[in-house]
Amino acid sequence: MLKFHFHKYKYGKELLVDCFKISEIAGRSISLKELHATTFYEIFLFLEGEGAIIFEGSRLDFKSPVVLLLPPARPRQWDLHTRPDCSMVIFEGEFMETFLKDHLFLHRLHYFGNYDCPPILPLQKNDVNIFQQLTDNIREEIKSQSFDSQQLLRAYLYQLLIQLNRHYTGFYQLKGNLYQNTDMLKFRDFLKKYIREKQTVKEYADLLKMNRNRLNQLCHDTFGKDAHIIIRGELLQSCKNELLGSNKTIAEISYEHNFSAPSNFVRFFKSLAKISPAAYRAEYAD
Template sequence: MRLFSYIYFPGWPGTRRPAFGARTISGAYLPMTHHIPTYEIPQPSWAQAVDFQIYPFKSQAALEEGLSAMPIKTDIPHRHNFFEIFVFFQGKGMHMIDFQTYPVASPSIHFISPGQVHLLSSQLPFHGYVLAFSQQLWDHKRSGDRALSHLPFFSPFCQQPFIDLTAENQAYIERVLQNIRIDQLQAHPSSREITRSYLKALLLYCERLYEQQSPDSGRDEDRSVALAAHYQSLIEQHFILQHQVKFYADALHISPDHLNRVCKQVLGQKAGELLLNRILLEAKRLLLYSAMTQKEIAYHLHFKDPSYFCRIFKRKNGCSPLSFRQQMQEKYHR
């Protein structure tokens, strides 16, 4: 049996007030299920497994020949196991990504990494495209290309997951996307490799714009920075099951002390703090976006003792998990 409650975001279109007793957060009522929905790249019925898709926004889908709109609902909290690029040429709205809300101003591009919880709400209809692609597409014949997590907007440490576009930037992006669309419709055996080349050009162009708009984000190929990024990547893969720094140090073929020094130097935090913060971020996501109890969350995150989970959550956040859930509801309720 599935249990539902609702989150309410005031002023967000397309939502209604819930029945008595529903949960309220920041204005729009959204269904809370027992787990946060996690999506894979939608697969067309007529093709084998694909690792790249391009979709127009629903408001313009009827005008796009040969392309259907994104089948995943983006206006409820969800996450996915692929990378996503939102290209906004027109429209206005809000994009909520892991407890941070970013205004959507056009033209602009927003970036989402696998595992991030987000939702998108429009105030004026969006026109543009959503690109969905897998890690496997990027890694295919990568031969020296940097990992996606080394791009500043896909970095685990990114504080600004978007770039604004000038008219000149928009024209360049539109040409690249037009070429991708044409190639996708042809479905030639070479399409995957051509699409990957266009995607690489798009991402490198976006990286240039990002560094122009965020001068302090400059690229640093220092080994310590690369090691810290690799550690963060391993955390993303294993944090639910592996809570000990030694596991990650062994995977990186270094000592825990060395890993601590690198993380402190590059990120200002010890390796254990980074790992714990990632675990507790997941706990916060589940407290806010799911109906799981604190005991269920503790076991889901592989804490053997739920009371220990509550103590460590309170030590890091200054309140218990249930108090955090209540505070978030009260903070955004109007």
């Protein structure tokens, strides 16, 4: 699988954010058919065209005007009916997290870690100008580059991310309390770090220094589901990423994810994904 890294010194001095038209980057455009992933966050603003993105094995159709919001390290492929141009904002997580002194900030944004809703935000006509103006501001500031550009770029990007979160939570009718609920943000962070080795509600409750009932209640209030369902979903996602993004055998992936035997892994995967790991890999990784 192809992996793209952020070009920090594209403009000479280190800069961890970029904004451009897709037509400006030869060879790394949305016409790319191969399965690939990035090490950075991506925001695509389509004002024309339609198509689909195969994101972590699921086909997601979209029609402009629309915003696609893709976190790093998630396998994807494009399938566009036309070759429309679009504006794109990319950035490294530390560009915002260091500035805000909040390593959980990007976890607070529903669209970068929500497995129940797609990373797609359809736009109304009156919304387009808001996001087009913010992306234009970022693009122009990068071009002009002054001594205080880093601070202004962070301000523009912060505004863009918050506005997108407001529209996303409204469109999908999500609860907004994730933004304030530090325990649930830590839970999501712990899941990313420890899902290969910790897969029970008790283990995560212990990490959060609370009992299982409290963790279940918080998960139900915030995500509308019990903790064990969220844990199983994260485990499935981690296994999917390995199937698509590595050449490891089914047995290797099963043992790395703490399954006692490959047969148990296959049974778990089929129960949630409705397809075997081998068939999943064959269908989406070619």
